[in-house]
Amino acid sequence: MVEQRQQRPVQPVHNSEVYLLRQMCPAFPARPPLSPPSPITPDEDDFCGENIETLTLTQPAIAVCDEKLAIEKRLSNALHVLSTETAALQNLTALYSSDRYARDGFNRAVEAIARGQKDVDAYGQSSGKLVVIGVGKSGHIAKKLVATFNSLTIRAVFLHPTEALHGDLGLIGRNDTLLVITFSGKTPELLTLLPHLDKSLPLILLTSHTRPETCELIRHRPDTILLPAPIHEPETKSFGVSAPTTSTTVALTVGDALAIVVSQELHHSVASVFAKNHPGGAIGAALQNPSKTVRQLAIALDSIPVLAGDISNPTGADVLRAGYASPSGWVRIKAGVQEGIISPTRIKRLSSADLSKPLSELETWLVVSNRNDFVPVAADSTVHKAAEWVEGMREAVGDGRYEDDAVVSVMEKGECIGLMEVVRLLEEE
Known part of the structure; x- marks a missing residue:
């Protein structure tokens, strides 16, 4: 009996709502130790040595954040303008690369301006000029282009359409070319002036229109030369305002292209012409270098390689290889008694058909073998003086001896010490 009671499991004793598990319950954990006392809160005056208000986000801190945001927004807006105008110029380049109307208009404009500038009066001066007409922002573009044309010895004047109707039409001569600038192609002042312009004079229109049938001014004068200067999107879409920005940029760019190309048509050396017309300012100081001598530009005669002597019958291809290796x-x-010089410009003129031809068939225009054909210049002559002399001789003689590919012989004590091309001399001047 005793053994049976010992084997009986101990039952919990119910006492109200508490079960006493006695031996069956694990021991309660020991009471944790008391937490250490909290540190004494310092007085307000002792807190970090300063008032607590200084650690909060104050008005000056907010102002700094606002200023940084304003700067970022400002620069972002500026970059948007730059990228938009860059896109407009890329669009313009693509237009003149492929569009028939744009390419034809540009060529005709160059020919018209150059033809007018080549007409000379009894004194040998150009009797024709370019009259550039515009109003508003287009008028400012016109004035800038007039300055550029004149600096490149392309005679040009500005004509305000309103002033033209009050007496300034007298500026226009019988050999002049007219360049009208208007983005819209329907500026009222220009439409009012148009009937009073001589219809026998070439009229070039620099405008946003890419087709003549869409332009009101051309409808009134169908023989107008169209010079497109469109923008890829309206300025109101780009910047939220219709102020002329992108439109004036593209107009100015087309005008600059026109000025440079016409100058290249008229002058052997655009650089020398510009230097002569622009002696002042930092640009003039940089262009004028009276101390530079011809000796400094010359290619030493003994440094010019000789076409391989083991080639019994050299061809155009041999000359081309030698030129690129030089x-x-x-x-x-130097081939037997034959001796001569071939300049870089003449080598570049070799065509594919010339490469297989023997040198003997090419030497009449390729090789300068007669020293009398050289243009002798003293080694210590300044570049400016030498270029002036060559320009004068070119105009006086006019037989091709002083053309761009002519060879300048740099002389010292009666001996040739170096060579250069006329075009190189004029470019440096």
Whole structure:
């Protein structure tokens, strides 16, 4: 009996709502130790040595954040303008690369302006000029282009359409070319002036229109030369305002292209013409270098490689290879009693058909073998003086001896010490 009671499991004793598990319950955990006392809160005056208000986000801190945001927004807006105008110029380049109307208009404009500038009066001066007409922002673009044309010795004047109707039409001569600038193609002042312009004079229109049938001014004068200067999107879409920005940029760019190309048509050396017309300011100081001598530009005669002597019958291809192998681009010919010089410009003129031809068939225009054909210049002559002399001789003689590919012989004590091309001399001047 005793053993049976010992084997009986101990039952919990119910006492109200508490079960006493006695031996069956694990021991309660020990009471945790008391937490250490909290540190004494310092007085307000002792807190970090300063008032608590200084650690909060104050008005000056907010102002700094606002200023940084304003700067970022400002720069972002500026970059948007720059990228938009860049896109407009890329669009313009693509237009003149492929569009028939744009390419034809530009060529006709160049021919018209150049033809007017080539007309000379009894004193040998150009009797024709370019009259550039515009109002508003287009008028300012017109004035800038007039300055550029004149600096490149392309005679040009500005004509305000309103002033033209009050007496300034007298500026226009019988050999002049007219360049009208209007983005819309329907500026009222220009439409009012149009009937009073001589219809026999070439009229070029620099405008946003890319087709003549969409332009009101051209409808009134169908023989107008269209010079497109469109923008890829309206300025109100780009910037939220219709102020002329992108439109004036593209108009100015087309005008600059026109000025440079016409100058290249009229002058052998655009650089020398500009230097002569612009002696003042930082640009003039940079262009004028009276101390530079011809000796400094010359290619030393003994540094020019000789076409390989083991080539019994050299061809155009041999000359071309020798020219590209030469550091200066010059080549000397020594074959028996034959001796001569071939300049870089002449080598570049070799065509595919010339490469297989023997040198004997090419030497009449390729090789300068007669020293009398050289243009002798003293080694210590300044570049400016030498270029002036060559320009004068070119106008006086006019037989091709002083053309761009002519060879300048740099002389010292009666001996040739170096060579250069006329075009190189004029470019440096």
